[in-house]
Amino acid sequence: MMIRLKMPSRVKRRVVLICVAVFVGISALTVPAWISAVVSVNPTLRLGSTGSAVKTLQTRLNAWNVQPRVTLDGKFGLAARIAVEEFQAVEGLTVDGIVGPATWADLLKTPPADPPVITASGVVDSKLDALLNDGGPDDTTSGYYESSSAALVAAASGSDNRQFYQLGELLVRDGLANTIINLSREMNGSWYEWSEQHAPRSEPDAFILAWRQVVTTMRSVPGGHFKFLWSIYPGAATVAEAWPGSAYVDYVGTDIFDWYGGPDNTYPHTASGALDWTLHWQQTLTARPGGLDWIAQFSKLTDKPIMIPEWGLDFHTFGGQDDTYFLTHMTAWLKAHNAIGLYWIGDHVASSSWPGGPLLANQGAAAQDNTLGEVNGMGKLLGGHLQYAAVYLGDQEAISDATAQPVLAQWENAGYQLVLSVDVIPNPPSIESYSGPPPPGNKPYQLADYPNAVAALKQGLE
Numbered sequence: 001m002m003i004r005l006k007m008p009s010r011v012k013r014r015v016v017l018i019c020v021a022v023f024v025g026i027s028a029l030t031v032p033a034w035i036s037a038v039v040s041v042n043p044t045l046r047l048g049s050t051g052s053a054v055k056t057l058q059t060r061l062n063a064w065n066v067q068p069r070v071t072l073d074g075k076f077g078l079a080a081r082i083a084v085e086e087f088q089a090v091e092g093l094t095v096d097g098i099v100g101p102a103t104w105a106d107l108l109k110t111p112p113a114d115p116p117v118i119t120a121s122g123v124v125d126s127k128l129d130a131l132l133n134d135g136g137p138d139d140t141t142s143g144y145y146e147s148s149s150a151a152l153v154a155a156a157s158g159s160d161n162r163q164f165y166q167l168g169e170l171l172v173r174d175g176l177a178n179t180i181i182n183l184s185r186e187m188n189g190s191w192y193e194w195s196e197q198h199a200p201r202s203e204p205d206a207f208i209l210a211w212r213q214v215v216t217t218m219r220s221v222p223g224g225h226f227k228f229l230w231s232i233y234p235g236a237a238t239v240a241e242a243w244p245g246s247a248y249v250d251y252v253g254t255d256i257f258d259w260y261g262g263p264d265n266t267y268p269h270t271a272s273g274a275l276d277w278t279l280h281w282q283q284t285l286t287a288r289p290g291g292l293d294w295i296a297q298f299s300k301l302t303d304k305p306i307m308i309p310e311w312g313l314d315f316h317t318f319g320g321q322d323d324t325y326f327l328t329h330m331t332a333w334l335k336a337h338n339a340i341g342l343y344w345i346g347d348h349v350a351s352s353s354w355p356g357g358p359l360l361a362n363q364g365a366a367a368q369d370n371t372l373g374e375v376n377g378m379g380k381l382l383g384g385h386l387q388y389a390a391v392y393l394g395d396q397e398a399i400s401d402a403t404a405q406p407v408l409a410q411w412e413n414a415g416y417q418l419v420l421s422v423d424v425i426p427n428p429p430s431i432e433s434y435s436g437p438p439p440p441g442n443k444p445y446q447l448a449d450y451p452n453a454v455a456a457l458k459q460g461l462e
Contacts, residue, residue: 042108045099049076057099060107061087065115068205068241078157079205082212086245090118119245128301135288138238139204146190149198149206151425156209160425161217163399167422168221170401174412178225182309182390182421183214186233186255187242188289192395193427196242204241210424211244229253229419231309234290252304254290256311256330257344258320267318277325284326296337306337309390309419310366312344313453315445324456331460334362342366342390342419343457345378348447352377355415357384360461364388364419372410381448382458389416395427 042053055074062069066083081097088095091106099107117129137144154160171179184194187207199206218226227250232239234254261283262268268276268283285293299306311330315321334341342364349365351373363386365378370391379386389411397403399422411418447454 042104045076047081064111066118068208086118131298132240132243133238135238146197148200149193152206155424156206158213164214164217167399168218168224172223174408176418177223180227180419182229184424185231188239189233189236194424208244212248214424215248229307232290234287239289246302251307252299253307253309254295257314258323258326259314259318277323281329306339308341310344322450322453324452327456345374349374349377352380354380360384360386366390368392372414390419392421
């Protein structure tokens with residue numbers, strides 16, 4: 001038999017209050033201590049936050065070796081948000097760019113004595129970190145920074161995103177939705193406005209941020225399937241301030257020409273005074289960064305295929321002339337590494353309407369003012385049909401339908417995979433549109449006039 005006791009309402013209310021108090025007390029004891037500690041000291045931070053807590057955040061991100069390093073200015077800008085997202089991804093946290101208790105807790109832990117590099121692609125292997133910092137100069141070298149580019153800083157903040165979105169829409173409309181974008185080539189040299197060396201000292205990652213803005217924007221275009229090529233110049237500056245992370249890159253590459261290598265901008269010579277083709281090929285392999293050995297290792301570590309968007313002979317006084325040794329070894333290297341190669345044909349091949357013959361897989365042709373007829377002509381010279389054609393938007397022109405459409409028109413339904421050179425910002429009028437240092441002036445030659453060179457190319461590409 002159950003006996004029910006009648007409890008006065010006043011007592012009942014007191015019992016309820018006691019139970020609630022006990023529950024709250026127990027709950028407080030079960031909240032992890034780190035949450036209470038973090039919340040009491042470090043507020044939740046997000047894009048636009050400022051103050052000493054943001055400076056603490058920036059210090060901790062740098063302590064964990066998140067790349068690119070953030071400036072300790074107490075301002076939560078785009079660079080800080082990207083760095084936070086990279087850290088959150090590696091730590092298995094919610095990737096939202098907001099620094100709440102869980103993110104603070106991991107940031108405030110003691111990092112390893114030699115923490116691995118953290119980038120957009122995750123934790124970077126120490127070997128990759130070494131490659132990113134290989135060669136020189138780097139941002140600690142006197143004279144590394146050139147005049148700062150306000151346009152590059154603006155692009156890093158996303159101010160130009162609309163024009164890149166519209167470019168993507170134009171490519172889709174023109175049936176070129178699978179275009180490979182060669183984005184701001186040779187950015188580790190100092191000769192273009194978009195160079196990493198034109199970033200302000202206070203924003204050394206401006207090029208990286210601008211690259212990410214463009215890639216993210218163009219990938220958002222409906223119907224687009226764009227791929228992005230990251231191509232550097234051999235022996236120029238290190239690329240730690242130019243590598244945007246594997247998540248923003250589809251191909252890696254370098255430009256390879258048979259020129260320079262000797263003292264005072266000459267071609268190397270033997271003791272007898274002959275052109276030293278063998279020595280120059282060794283230089284082509286071993287240049288740091290961007291030599292062929294370097295790019296092969298970089299490709300392996302990033303798991304990105306290789307594209308050489310510009311390569312070829314050179315007939316200036318600082319060139320190797322009809323260097324069949326170079327052609328034989330270069331074509332063999334391309335095959336051995338399953339790399340895509342685009343021979344530089346500007347003013348070097350007669351135009352043709354013949355695009356026939358067997359497919360020359362992984363091979364293409366490039367020129368600053370490339371034409372369908374010249375690409376066809378290169379295929380005819382080699383006895384086949386090239387797979388790729390590389391063209392360039394004007395380096396000194398803002399991107400718009402009016403400037404891009406004339407370049408793209410002839411490639412609609414042309415039967416080539418298009419590789420389109422696009423700049424994150426235009427060059428000012430004072431900087432010439434030229435690929436490579438220093439400008440050699442006009443020195444046209446006709447490849448067909450050198451039958452040994454043509455034979456070496458054909459044999460190497462069979």
